[in-house]
Amino acid sequence: MSNPICVIGAGIVGVSTALWLQRQGQRVILIDRDTPGQAASYGNAGLIAQWASVPVNTPGIWRDLPSMLFNPKSALFIRWKYLPKMIPWLTQFMMNATDTKARAVTKSLHGLLYDAVDQHKNLARGTPVEKWIADSKFSYIYKTRADYEASSYSWNLKRELGFEPQLFQGHEVQEQEPNLGQGIGFMAQLSGHGHILNPGEYVRNLALVFEQQGGTFIQTTVTDFTKSNGTVTAVLTEQGPIECSNVVVTSGIWSKSLMQRLGLNIPLETERGYHIMFKNASGKPSHPLMAAGKFAITPMGDDLRCAGTVELGGLDLPRSSAPLDIIRDFIKIALPNLEAQDTTEWMGFRPSTPDSMPLIGNITGTNIYTGFGHQHMGLTAGPKTGQILAQMMTNHPINADYSAFDPNRYT
Numbered sequence: 001m002s003n004p005i006c007v008i009g010a011g012i013v014g015v016s017t018a019l020w021l022q023r024q025g026q027r028v029i030l031i032d033r034d035t036p037g038q039a040a041s042y043g044n045a046g047l048i049a050q051w052a053s054v055p056v057n058t059p060g061i062w063r064d065l066p067s068m069l070f071n072p073k074s075a076l077f078i079r080w081k082y083l084p085k086m087i088p089w090l091t092q093f094m095m096n097a098t099d100t101k102a103r104a105v106t107k108s109l110h111g112l113l114y115d116a117v118d119q120h121k122n123l124a125r126g127t128p129v130e131k132w133i134a135d136s137k138f139s140y141i142y143k144t145r146a147d148y149e150a151s152s153y154s155w156n157l158k159r160e161l162g163f164e165p166q167l168f169q170g171h172e173v174q175e176q177e178p179n180l181g182q183g184i185g186f187m188a189q190l191s192g193h194g195h196i197l198n199p200g201e202y203v204r205n206l207a208l209v210f211e212q213q214g215g216t217f218i219q220t221t222v223t224d225f226t227k228s229n230g231t232v233t234a235v236l237t238e239q240g241p242i243e244c245s246n247v248v249v250t251s252g253i254w255s256k257s258l259m260q261r262l263g264l265n266i267p268l269e270t271e272r273g274y275h276i277m278f279k280n281a282s283g284k285p286s287h288p289l290m291a292a293g294k295f296a297i298t299p300m301g302d303d304l305r306c307a308g309t310v311e312l313g314g315l316d317l318p319r320s321s322a323p324l325d326i327i328r329d330f331i332k333i334a335l336p337n338l339e340a341q342d343t344t345e346w347m348g349f350r351p352s353t354p355d356s357m358p359l360i361g362n363i364t365g366t367n368i369y370t371g372f373g374h375q376h377m378g379l380t381a382g383p384k385t386g387q388i389l390a391q392m393m394t395n396h397p398i399n400a401d402y403s404a405f406d407p408n409r410y411t
């Protein structure tokens with residue numbers, strides 16, 4: 001019997017990959033230093049964001065970045081002592097902020113995201129995990145119509161892809177969502193999307209399905225690899241070596257250090273994000289919202305999660321309070337009747353590339369596959385990424401062109 005395929009990292013991308021490989025009849029060992037679904041895949045906003053293909057680095061960022069950096073009310077924060085380390089990544093990120101590039105990225109990401117609700121349902125079909133997937137509409141909320149019009153570049157690209165919002169203004173907003181405060185004067189609504197009611201439990205339970213169907217999950221830290229003629233023969237862990245036929249790196253932001261162990265320097269940086277969980281909350285909206293492009297407001301059963309903001313600050317610096325203050329201040333305006341029994345706070349690490357595109361594919365001439373770099377939309381794209389990787393590894397025909405995600409663009 002040939003050695004198993006080792007998938008490193010049990011976030012949404014790794015668990016989806018393990019499940020899809022299993023469906024293709026492969027023997028898989030899924031490895032994580034933690035229990036599945038604890039990192040970025042735990043604390044995200046839960047949106048199945050099929051419309052989220054327009055990158056953050058659109059041409060307007062050249063105009064907006066200085067004010068975003070120095071305006072304490074903006075949703076972008078920078079830890080200045082980390083800035084020197086980020087300059088190479090940030091330079092590439094800004095160089096990609098052209099109309100041509102933004103359009104190309106939008107087109108490629110759309111191919112990965114447009115059918116994400118179906119992809120999630122397909123992954124969970126016939127298992128108890130289905131209960132965590134909700135169909136929902138999604139609304140961007142703004143204080144004024146002018147705030148909405150300020151993001152017309154991004155909305156125009158969305159329209160070109162067929163995402164035509166229904167617009168509500170003035171009292172129409174509160175007629176749609178009675179719990180929204182009078183300070184919210186404009187709403188752009190998209191229908192036919194979805195969200196996850198508890199992202200951490202969702203991923204943890206998908207991993208349980210993988211195990212119940214005969215897959216192996218090992219909780220241990222991967223420290224290095226054994227290579228022979230460019231081929232990885234074993235994954236080295238704190239519990240000893242695990243021999244493998246192929247290795248899949250789905251380790252979120254920590255993929256950067258593992259790829260370095262494999263001799264590859266991938267420009268991956270984290271966009272840190274925050275959430276506040278309002279437990280047993282009343283005065284919630286009925287469906288997920290995006291607050292003026294800063295953070296999402298997602299009803300999750302009895303609770304409400306407000307998650308988003310971007311902080312450039314690497315992996316090691318402690319949390320800051322300013323992103324959480326931004327969320328709290330806006331929530332007072334958006335949901336004045338919100339009351340909760342308790343609140344909890346969280347920070348996590350989005351894995352982001354300078355071209356806003358994940359690395360999905362095979363490193364040429366090796367048995368190393370990559371599934372990381374999904375920045376703001378990894379929950380959405382996890383299942384399809386897993387399916388693409390499984391099809392590549394088992395030589396199944398792939399009926400779309402995903403070459404834009406080829407990891408060799410960075411090697």
Ligand SMILES: Cc1cc2nc3c(=O)[nH]c(=O)nc-3n(C[C@H](O)[C@H](O)[C@H](O)COP(=O)(O)OP(=O)(O)OC[C@H]3O[C@@H](n4cnc5c(N)ncnc54)[C@H](O)[C@@H]3O)c2cc1C
Binds near residue numbers: 221250372
């Ligand atoms: C505030 C916030 C809100 C977000 N909202 C959304 C949203 O609404 N919709 C959406 O689609 N996306 C959202 N995202 C992005 C999304 O959460 C991420 O893109 C996605 O979770 C990345 O998943 P992953 O599987 O690549 O990585 P992760 O979930 O980070 O998992 C990586 C795993 O690798 C493991 N690992 C790392 N190194 C090792 C090692 N050496 N040995 C063993 N195991 C290792 C870790 O323990 C971890 O479990 C949000 C992110 C944030 C921070």
